[in-house]
Amino acid sequence: MIFFVGFFLFISGMQxxxxxxxxxxxxxxxxxxxxxxxxxxxxxxxxxxxxAILQSSSVVSIVLISLLNAGLIKLKAAFAxxxxxxxxxxxxxxxxxxxxxxxxxxxxxxxxxxxxxxILIKRFKYHYYTMIVFNFAIIFTGFxxxxxxxxxxxxxxxxxxxxxxxxxxxxxxxxxxFVTSIMQxxxxxxxxxxxxxxxxxIDLSTAIAVILGSNIGTCIxxxxxxxxxxxxxxxxxxxxxxxxxxxxxxxxxxYNIFFSxxxxxxxxxxxxxxxxxxxxxxxxxxxxxxxxxxxxxxxxE
Numbered sequence: 001m002i003f004f005v006g007f008f009l010f011i012s013g014m015q016x017x018x019x020x021x022x023x024x025x026x027x028x029x030x031x032x033x034x035x036x037x038x039x040x041x042x043x044x045x046x047x048x049x050x051x052a053i054l055q056s057s058s059v060v061s062i063v064l065i066s067l068l069n070a071g072l073i074k075l076k077a078a079f080a081x082x083x084x085x086x087x088x089x090x091x092x093x094x095x096x097x098x099x100x101x102x103x104x105x106x107x108x109x110x111x112x113x114x115x116x117x118x119i120l121i122k123r124f125k126y127h128y129y130t131m132i133v134f135n136f137a138i139i140f141t142g143f144x145x146x147x148x149x150x151x152x153x154x155x156x157x158x159x160x161x162x163x164x165x166x167x168x169x170x171x172x173x174x175x176x177x178f179v180t181s182i183m184q185x186x187x188x189x190x191x192x193x194x195x196x197x198x199x200x201x202i203d204l205s206t207a208i209a210v211i212l213g214s215n216i217g218t219c220i221x222x223x224x225x226x227x228x229x230x231x232x233x234x235x236x237x238x239x240x241x242x243x244x245x246x247x248x249x250x251x252x253x254x255y256n257i258f259f260s261x262x263x264x265x266x267x268x269x270x271x272x273x274x275x276x277x278x279x280x281x282x283x284x285x286x287x288x289x290x291x292x293x294x295x296x297x298x299x300x301e
Contacts, residue, residue, distance in 0.1 A: 006145025010191055013138030033063070033081065034072050040292075043077045044285070047084025057082075057089040057186070061109055061222035061240065067089075068232040075232045076296050082240050083285045086215070088201045090278040092187040096143055097194060097270035104140035111137040116148075172206045173248060176213025186218040190277065197269055204269050205259055208276045212251070215244045215280070235299035243295075247284035258283075 033046060051057050064081060067073040100107075111134035118130045180189045190211060197207045219241040226237035251258055262276045288295065 002149045003144055006142045006147075006149060007236050009138050009142030010146060010188065013135045013140075013142055025283070030257050033067060033077075036047065036078070040076075040080050043080035044084035047081035047086075048057075048088040049084075049177060050081075051085040051088030052091045057218060058221040059087040060085045061237075062225045063227055064236060065222065065225050065233040068236060069229050075235055075299060076293075078232075078236050079239055079243075079296055080292075082236070082243070083288065084242070086281040086284060087278065088171060089218075090274070090281055093190045093194065093277050094274045096140070098272040101140050101143055104137060104144050107133070107138040108141055131241055143191055143195065146192065169205075169209050169252065172209030173216075173252075174211035175214075176210035177217040178213075180212075180214040180217025181220045186214040189214045189217075192271060194270060204262075204272060208259065208262065209255075211273065212248050212280065216241070216248060219244055232299075239296070239299050243284070243288060247280070247287060250287065251283070 031049070048062065051060050061082065064073065064078045068075065068078055101125070111130070114130045114133055176189065176193075180186050183189055191213075193210050195206050196202045197204065202210075219237070222237040222240055224231040229237075258276075258280075262272050262279065265272060265279075266273045267275070
């Protein structure tokens with residue numbers, strides 16, 4: 001029961017944060033996307049920042065698909081934003097891997113104080129900001145409950161047996177792809193994988209492989225959103241899938257080297273998992289930079 005309550009709180013907090021950030025900033029983000037994406041590197045930066053703010057690369061993908069359908073943005077700029085968004089989405093895992101999560105109760109108390117102050121004194125003047133703080137508190141609370149659930153000898157044995165199917169690199173990647181495709185949230189999958197890692201149900205190498213798979217699985221949302229879109233919207237969804245899929249495939253033969261680099265970054269295993277997620281997406285971007293124009297040209301014809 002505690003797992004489902006924790007998972008519900010974690011997902012609700014994610015959705016709530018996304019909702020209120022979207023209400024607060026989505027119109028401005030849309031305007032920035034339309035106005036400032038003539039520069040390739042500015043487009044990447046907008047993708048990174050907007051995803052970090054909205055806490056969801058899927059939301060950014062859907063916004064881009066709607067702009068492409070309306071003819072308000074070019075495919076090249078949209079894909080550059082996606083490249084930046086892939087890095088921005090790693091912020092969630094970076095955040096919940098820090099010690100700040102252990103002080104979730106302080107954030108929860110502050111959130112309630114802000115909420116009461118906003119309702120009684122300011123008459124909802126700072127409603128969006130208050131709800132963002134409140135939903136972050138809910139995310140951290142849910143994560144701690146999930147961690148508490150898994151931190152049980154019986155659960156450790158059960159989930160260790162359940163995850164035995166992901167006993168090699170390829171199967172772990174497929175597992176991450178499959179689970180993320182179903183859950184439609186790479187951030188939720190990342191949170192659960194981090195909690196499993198912290199109680200030693202899975203090792204760091206397997207956890208990283210699952211996260212790599214989730215990078216592919218998260219593309220399913222954009223593919224679904226683009227089904228009824230124009231050819232450029234469909235092209236963006238397909239290009240995003242190929243972009244993420246190809247990077248994982250290219251990395252597989254060099255996975256041991258990649259894993260050694262992650263271990264070299266230091267910190268605890270939670271931090272190393274978060275670093276792996278971020279470094280992989282930076283690697284993905286740098287890998288594609290020399291081939292960007294050639295790659296996009298296939299979809300612009």
